[in-house]
Amino acid sequence: MIVGERKPIREILELLGDNTTVLVVGCGSCVTVCLSGGEREARELASILRIRGQSAREVTVERQCEKEFLLPLEKEIEPVQAVVSLACGIGVQAMSEMFSSHRVFPGLNTTFMGMPVEQGLWEEYCSGCGECVVHKYGGVCPVTRCAKSLFNGPCGGSQAGLCEVKPDRDCAWQLIYDRLKSQNRVEELLQVQPPKDWSFSRSGGHRKMSREDMLL
Amino acid sequence: MRALIMTHHEVPLLERWCRDKERTRNADIRICSEKQLSTQGRGAWDVVVVVGGSLSLTRENVSESCARFGWNPLRVFTFPLDESLIPRGDTWLPRWEIFFQGVLAAKNGVPDVKAHRLTPSSKVKVISHPDTERKEVEDIITGMRQKKLDVSLADGDWRIIREGVNYRFITSDREEIVGAIVIVPQVEERFFLHVPDQIIDTRRLVTLHEFSDKMKRYNFRRQRIAFLVPSPTTPPRQWEQVFSLSEKLCKRDCAQVMVLCAETVVAGEGLEESYRRSRQAGTLYEKTDLTRAVFQETIDMRGIQVSFRTERDGVEQTLLFDWLISVPEQVIQPFDISNRFESDKILTPFSRPANSNLPPYSIHCQGMFLISPFSTLAERDELASGLQKYLADCVIAEEGRVEVDEEKCILCLTCMRTCPWGAVDVEGKLKRRKARVNWQICRLCGLCASSCPAEAITIAGFPAGNGDTVSVISCGGEVS
Amino acid sequence: MKVVAIGCDKSGYPAVLRTLEGGCTPQLEVDVRGVSCLGVVRESLLLEILEGDASYILLAGCPLDSCHNLEGSRFAKARAERVNALLDEAEVDKRVVLAFVTADKTSPIRDALARCVDEKDRVT
Structure with missing residues (x-):
């Protein structure tokens, strides 16, 4: 799931500037589940804007990252001066593409791909590096969950199972060791892993994926 | 419209008011007291209004009456009236009039809700x-x-x-x-206090269990012994052992015994008595934050110096002990x-x-x-x-009050994690799955509905805050 | 000045009514609403009320640790804090105040109402 965090209200107000008629668009998928950009949050933001004397309305679509879901919004968007999208960065871009005559402002900062570790707390689990290796590390991703992305870890800073960069987080290498130990596979860690090929990741530039048989 | 008004006290003013057909808009009203209710309560009432003594009338009270008389809880309205106001004239009458107009105008299409008594x-x-x-x-x-x-x-x-x-x-x-x-x-025994390795090397730090074994074989004559109890939630059983061991050490071996603890637990069967006996035998009890204590072994490795600050007067103390006994906490x-x-x-x-x-x-x-x-x-x-x-x-539960909109439910599981009663689970298969609220367990607290990010859960009669403005909400039904 | 008081029917609602029957500060116009538990009041309802002419919302409920529904008051507290943070960020001087009461101990409500009046005086 994609996790986002609402921008500070002050920043949103600054973005909006003089635009007084605003449409707040929520997204009913990932950001609803992570409680940052769903129907409720859209209504809250619109409410705040109305309390401040602006004329704001809110609407929520199933997924902002599909153009088909955005089509019915056309009528809603027509009369407004500005749109605040509470979707992830993908949704904001899709909105901007569909309604290119309007300015679409992001209301969220898209932060990471992760999962809820407990109610109300999300943690990053994947950084989309393009070449998955978690099977070698007992199902714990060293690229994402180790602050230094070490393939041949741990570093010298791991203390009492916690990371030295962010001491409130578990050391990924501790987790890897514990998991492999419980599977009786610790020896596999002795194998030195070759350096990662980052060309599959962002370093290789904008990525694209296609499935020939599904193309129309 | 047939309305039943139930009063806890005689309210003559209200009876007179109800006879005025113009004010009541020709509603067929019957007033009855709490006692008459058992004979007159049953029946197909359009609305039931509970008046007076109802300042402390909760939803549960309402449901209980509903289960008894077969009323729909959403059709029951409560008018809070302080009994002390009844003899003091008609100051409350304007409030009543607004309330009753609200009741008459209440939404008609309420869901069919039934209250049940479950054992x-x-x-x-x-x-x-x-x-x-x-x-x-x-x-x-x-x-x-x-x-x-x-x-x-x-x-x-x-x-x-x-x-x-x-x-x-x-x-x-x-x-x-x-x-x-x-x-x-x-249950796992765990000793949370971090003790430096060189102290463990002295082999003078032993667990409570080991020490009670040692007690049978050795005499600790005139030795200095400290029990370390770092956790305030150490269970009474462990304390029982600490009390009896310390008493025995003082009496049998003339040892000097001290208990360093975060909190002493004496609540329990006979615990206070054994605590008293242990103190009388000469055990010293000192409250201190053990996580801040400093442990230092002596050069001959036969003793351990413990420096700590007492909680009572904040005095820094350094004492020499021959034995330290770790009292573990029991963790479920x-x-x-x-x-x-x-x-x-x-x-x-x-x-x-x-x-x-x-x-x-x-x-x-x-x-x-x-x-x-x-x-x-x-x-x-x-x-x-x-x-x-x-x-x-018996549990009174209301059937049909909570509804999960399967079109809206996004299966984020927030409701399941927030329900304090464990009444929510998930039903169905794959994409057709949705949250399910078990009405027999649900206590209608509304926490799931109010935390649902997709607003898929509705509880009939509760304000939702999505557009429908609420003016008066009674315990059972909603008046708008 | 207008205040909307929302109380849970276990303790807050009767306590608010009792406080008001006892006479309250004359500058205040208090609109009372009852809910089954403070935990049902979500942020959007609070903000919707504040869109009107009310300057303060008073949430009155059971004490934090003895809420009838275990977590209701905690939820209310967290939500009130969140709404207040949002209002603070948006530089709006409307607020949500909390009072944890039992049906007999109503003084926190009077204190909370008095605090609202004080604060308003200071701002103007």
Whole structure:
């Protein structure tokens, strides 16, 4: 799931500037589940804007990252001066593409791909590096969950199972060791892993994926 | 429109008001007192209004009457009227008039809600972790049988299916309906205090268990001994041992004994008495934050210096001890029975609730109780009376009040994690799945509905805050 | 000045009514609403009320640790804090105040109302 965090209200107000008629668009998928950009949050933001004397309305679509879901919004968007999208960065871009005559402002900062570790707390689990290796590390991703992305870890800073960069987080290498130990596979860690090929990741530039048989 | 007005006290002013057909807009009104209710209450009333004495009338009271007289809880309105105001004239009458107009104008199409009285089965099942000490579990069961509870121990391979307020307990050869389940988890002893390695190397730091063995074989004549109790939640059983050992050390061996602790526990059967005897024998008790204490071994490695600051007067002290005894805390290990649960695959975790006012044995799942195998008699008694109360009190539940909109539900599981009563689970398969609220367990607190990010859960009669403005909300129904 | 008071029917609602029957500060116009538990009041309802002419919302409920529904008051507290943070960020001087009461101990409500009046005086 994609996790986002609402921008500070002050920043949103600054973005909006003089635009007084605003449409707040929520997204009913990932950001609803992570409680940052769903129907409720859209209504809250619109409410705040109305309390401040602006004329704001809110609407929520199933997924902002599909153009088909955005089509019915056309009528809603027509009369407004500005749109605040509470979707992830993908949704904001899709909105901007569909309604290119309007300015679409992001209301969220898209932060990471992760999962809820407990109610109300999300943690990053994947950084989309393009070449998955978690099977070698007992199902714990060293690229994402180790602050230094070490393939041949741990570093010298791991203390009492916690990371030295962010001491409130578990050391990924501790987790890897514990998991492999419980599977009786610790020896596999002795194998030195070759350096990662980052060309599959962002370093290789904008990525694209296609499935020939599904193309129309 | 047929309206029944129920009053707790005689309110002549109200009776006069109700006779005025113009004001009541020709509604057919009957006023009756609480006593007449049993004969006149039943019937097809369009609305029921409860007046007076109702300042403390809660939703539960309303549902109880609804279960008795077959009313729809959404058609019951309460008018809060302080009894002391009745003789003081008609100051409350304008408020009543606005209220009654609201009642008359109340929405017609309310859902068909029924209140039921549910009684859990009187049987109790005890399930214990395979590694839990069998003797203790049997002790717990005997204790509960003495309190006239119908208890049995789960044996072999078993599965549970939740059926309303009851649980269906299935073993290979038979099935049984039980009203409550007592979980006896495994307990792990843990000593949280971090002690430097060189202190452990002196071999002068021993656990309580080891030391009580040593006591049988050696004499600690005139030695200096300290018990370290770093956790304030050390169970009474451990304290019992600390008290008796320290008393024995002082009396038999003339040792100098000190107990360094975060908190002394004396609440429990006979604990206060043994604490007193231990003090009388000469044991010193000192409250201190042990995590800040400094441990230093002597050069000959035969003693350990402990520096600490007393909580009582904040004086820094350094004392030399020959022996340190670590008193561990007992931590309940989570006993995962979710794979034995057939109906709800995902269960609320079996941890204790954070609410410190709840009895220690209660957990977030109705009809499930938790007790440590090393609990004291008092704790077991408390559990037994809690169980008796739970099984005797009928539960009033309202059917048809909570609705999950499967089009809106996004399966984020927030409701399941927030429900304090464990009444929410997930039904259906794959994409057709949605949250399900078990009406027999639901207490209508509304926490799930208010935390649902997709606003898929609605509770009829509760304000939702999505567009419909609410002016007066009574306990049962909603007036707008 | 207008205040909307929302109380749970276990303790807050009767306590608010009792406080008001006892006479309250004359500058205040208090609109009372009852809910089954403070935990049902979500942020959007609070903000929707504040869109009107009310300057303060008073949430009155059971004490934090003895809420009838275990977590209701905690939910209310967290939500009130969140709404207040949002209002603070948006530089709006409307607020949600909390009062944890039992049906007999109503003084926190009077204190909370008095605090609202004080604060308003200071701002103007």
